[in-house]
Amino acid sequence: MDKKLLKKFVFPDAGIDLYESKHVKGKFVAEHFHDHFQILYALEGEGEITLDGKPYDFSKDKVVLINPKCVHSIKATAKLTVLVLAFSVPLLKITLQDDFLSFIQHSKHLELDFITASEIRPLFRKMLYEQKNNDIFGKLSMPVYLLEIIILLLRQQDFTNVQDANDIRSIQMKEYIKRHYFENITADSLSSLFGISTRYMNDIFTRKFNETPLQYLQKIRINRAKELLLHTDQDIVSICFEVGYETLSTFYRTFRNLVGISPNKFRVSGQSSSDISDTVS
Numbered sequence: 273m274d275k276k277l278l279k280k281f282v283f284p285d286a287g288i289d290l291y292e293s294k295h296v297k298g299k300f301v302a303e304h305f306h307d308h309f310q311i312l313y314a315l316e317g318e319g320e321i322t323l324d325g326k327p328y329d330f331s332k333d334k335v336v337l338i339n340p341k342c343v344h345s346i347k348a349t350a351k352l353t354v355l356v357l358a359f360s361v362p363l364l365k366i367t368l369q370d371d372f373l374s375f376i377q378h379s380k381h382l383e384l385d386f387i388t389a390s391e392i393r394p395l396f397r398k399m400l401y402e403q404k405n406n407d408i409f410g411k412l413s414m415p416v417y418l419l420e421i422i423i424l425l426l427r428q429q430d431f432t433n434v435q436d437a438n439d440i441r442s443i444q445m446k447e448y449i450k451r452h453y454f455e456n457i458t459a460d461s462l463s464s465l466f467g468i469s470t471r472y473m474n475d476i477f478t479r480k481f482n483e484t485p486l487q488y489l490q491k492i493r494i495n496r497a498k499e500l501l502l503h504t505d506q507d508i509v510s511i512c513f514e515v516g517y518e519t520l521s522t523f524y525r526t527f528r529n530l531v532g533i534s535p536n537k538f539r540v541s542g543q544s545s546s547d548i549s550d551t552v553s
Contacts, residue, residue, distance in 0.1 A: 287359055287360045287361075287362075287415070288357070288358070288359045288360075288399075288414045288415065288418055289357075289358045289359075289403070290355065290356070290357050290358075290396065290399045290400055290403055291355075291356050291358075292353065292354070292355060292356070293312075293353075293354040293355075293356050294351075294352075294353055294354075295317070295319060295346060295348035295351070295352040295353075295354065296348060296351060297348055297349065297350050297351055298347075298348065298349075299346075299347070299348045299352075300345070300346070300347045300348075301345055301346040301347075302345055303322070303343050303344065303345045304343070304344070304345070305340070305341050305342055305343050305344065306338070306340060306358075307340050307341075308340060308358055308359065308360045309337070309338065309339055309340060309358070309359050309360070309361065309376055310336075310337075310338040310356055310357065310358050310359075311335065311336070311337055311338075311356075311357040311359075311421065311425075312330075312335065312336040312338065312354050312355070312356055312357075313333075313334075313335050313354065313355045313357070313392070313396065314330055314331055314332050314333065314334045314335075314352065314353070314354055315332065315353045315354065315355055316332055316351070316352070316353045317331065317332065317348065317350050317351045317352035317353055318330075318331040318332075318348070318349045318350040318352065319331065319346060319347055319348040319349050319350070319352040320346070320347045320349065321336055321344060321345070321346050321347075321381070322344055322345045322346075323336070323338065323342055323343075323344050323379045323380075323381065324342055324343055324344070324379065325343070328381040330346065330352070330381075331352075333383070333384045333389045334381065334382070334383055334384070335381075335382045335383075335384055335392075335425065336379070336380070336381050336382070337375075337376060337379055337380050337382070337425070338379050339376060339377065339378060339379050342379040344379070355396055357396070357399070357418070357421070359418060361373075361376075375422060375425070375426050376422070382425060382428055384428060385428065385440070385444055386444065386466070386467075387444050387447075387448050387465070387466075388424050388425075388427070388428045390465070391424055392421055392424055395417045395420055395421050395424075396421075398413070398417055399414060399417045399418075402414055402417075427447075438476040438479070438480070439480055441466060441468070441476060442476050442477045442479075442480035442481065443480070444466070445462065445466065445473070445477055445485055446477075446481065446485075446488065448462075448465075449462075449485060449488055449489050449492060450492060453489055453492040453493055453496070453515070453516055454493075454514065454515060454516040455516060456516070456518070457486075457489055457516075458486075459473070459474070459484075459485070459486055462485055462486075473485060490526055490530065491530065493515040493516050493517070493526070494515075494526060494527055494530045494531065496514075496515045497511050497512075497515045497523070497527065497535065498531070498538065500514065500515075501535055501538055501539040502539070502542070508520070508523075508535050508536070508539075511523075511535070523535070
């Protein structure tokens with residue numbers, strides 16, 4: 273069967289288009305290619321996708337990046353609903369960094385972990401809203417959301433495969449806390465996000481890292497606060513806000529518990545970076 277270039281895609285002003293593609297059971301989309309990039313996200317269903325002749329499973333929470341001229345086909349083995357995020361690099365009104373360009377240079381198949389999927393789905397919803405709203409703010413925000421999705425996929429690509437399911441959960445929790453330490457994270461919100469009880473969450477995380485998730489969260493925040501105290505002239509209230517604390521009293525109490533002195537005394541003491549204890553990795 274001849275491989276064909278589908279008709280030229282007409283993009284909106286932002287250079288991005290997001291739309292649904294539905295495939296009934298047994299539907300086969302023959303080999304073809306495009307002159308633009310696509311990110312395919314399987315919302316539901318099962319199927320198979322080929323990229324330059326190599327087959328991959330394509331089912332819920334699988335993501336495929338397809339670069340221009342990559343010959344691909346799709347077969348649905350059950351009803352398959354796909355979000356297609358099409359974009360044209362020349363039309364994007366953003367500055368593209370080397371890591372971004374390197375990532376999209378080759379087509380790839382990715383299976384999202386639970387957390388990455390939960391972070392990507394809201395971004396697709398935002399893009400659908402902005403696209404349908406069709407105002408100047410949508411044109412400004414669409415490239416931002418696209419970059420957020422690419423960043424999440426870049427991080428997913430670097431995720432180390434671990435065999436033990438509880439180890440995977442624990443590593444995912446740790447990575448989530450490192451990326452979201454400045455947000456309002458509680459034991460209940462974290463355990464709910466991962467779909468497990470607080471007690472079970474604490475048990476598996478402590479077994480892996482010798483501390484609870486919230487203990488790790490406080491170390492992340494306080495180590496960041498130390499850096500800001502030593503290397504900036506920001507007010508302590510600003511530092512408290514930046515690292516995720518809602519009140520100064522909580523920040524001061526946690527800082528003293530972990531460091532032994534107040535934030536003011538730590539700053540005045542002028543400790544060198546090498547003196548910062550409890551380095552968090």
